[in-house]
Amino acid sequence: MTADVGARRVAARPRIDLTVFLARYGTLLSLVALLIVFSIARPDVFPTVDNLLNIMNQISILGTMAFGLTVCLVMGLFDLSIAAMATLGGYIATFLLVQYPDTISVPVAVAIALGVAAAIGVMNGLIVSYLGISAFIATLATGSIITGAVLGISDSKTIITGIPDAFMAIGQGAIILGVANPILIMLGVGLVLWLMLEHTQLGRHLYAIGGNAEASRLSGIAVKRYAPFALAVCAVCAGLGGLMSAAVLGAGRPQGVGDGYLLNAFAAVFIGASSLRPGKFHILGTMIGVLLIGVINNGLSVMGVPTYWQYIVQGLLLIAALFSAGVLTMRRR
Numbered sequence: 001m002t003a004d005v006g007a008r009r010v011a012a013r014p015r016i017d018l019t020v021f022l023a024r025y026g027t028l029l030s031l032v033a034l035l036i037v038f039s040i041a042r043p044d045v046f047p048t049v050d051n052l053l054n055i056m057n058q059i060s061i062l063g064t065m066a067f068g069l070t071v072c073l074v075m076g077l078f079d080l081s082i083a084a085m086a087t088l089g090g091y092i093a094t095f096l097l098v099q100y101p102d103t104i105s106v107p108v109a110v111a112i113a114l115g116v117a118a119a120i121g122v123m124n125g126l127i128v129s130y131l132g133i134s135a136f137i138a139t140l141a142t143g144s145i146i147t148g149a150v151l152g153i154s155d156s157k158t159i160i161t162g163i164p165d166a167f168m169a170i171g172q173g174a175i176i177l178g179v180a181n182p183i184l185i186m187l188g189v190g191l192v193l194w195l196m197l198e199h200t201q202l203g204r205h206l207y208a209i210g211g212n213a214e215a216s217r218l219s220g221i222a223v224k225r226y227a228p229f230a231l232a233v234c235a236v237c238a239g240l241g242g243l244m245s246a247a248v249l250g251a252g253r254p255q256g257v258g259d260g261y262l263l264n265a266f267a268a269v270f271i272g273a274s275s276l277r278p279g280k281f282h283i284l285g286t287m288i289g290v291l292l293i294g295v296i297n298n299g300l301s302v303m304g305v306p307t308y309w310q311y312i313v314q315g316l317l318l319i320a321a322l323f324s325a326g327v328l329t330m331r332r333r
Contacts, residue, residue: 037299041303046299062294070193082234086257093246150254297310
């Protein structure tokens, strides 16, 4: 009898499920492994403080945009207008500062640019919520309209002169301990959105709607009010990313600013959804995804690997991340 009880206790002890462990922590372990491999391959360059800060600076715009996109994806909304929104944000700010240098200051220009982005995001949300149009289609259409409008207003000309130094300091300055301002902006945005999603009722409602919109509605949540908010947050983050890009380059480009960030932002968020909490979009996971992309790009560049390999590796990594999250979801069923 005693032996049977002991056997049952041994059998009842939880055993480590390797599949679940890898699905949950595989992406983070991959990031650590890449850091070690690149540090060993180029110990004179890669593991230096300057290069690590350089990586953070390189991913700052992508991270800022990806954090905003995370809020949308938490609700199951795909925002394809973020590329055009980034272009719009940077162009509006530089246009206002150059055209009205005596009346519009840098903070005002930034506020107007982000305000326009927020208004467009709210409009997208209203279309999705009250007209029943898919966010995928609505934001794709909005992005096309924005692209055409900016090209028309700018006459396809890039603003390269007259941009004040105070604006360029947003992308080129370093206020605290030599850490570039774009890094601080990215971390600040990430912290605010993490607190919102993880520690407020608003964040809990966003997750609930993303999990089951009908059940959320029946529980008393005003579901239709949340899409405008989520898409506005995403639009503001995209516009802020465009502002940072314009400040880094010292130019207001009327096209192509956000195109290079669109797919990488989605890749970072989906890679992050396979980290720590597989199948669930969250800010910390997105940060891991952004870091992974940044480390891969920087490490391969430092080693002299052709650029096209960076795209191949990112694609393979995204497939692996989605596969691992899918495996854990199936195991839970």
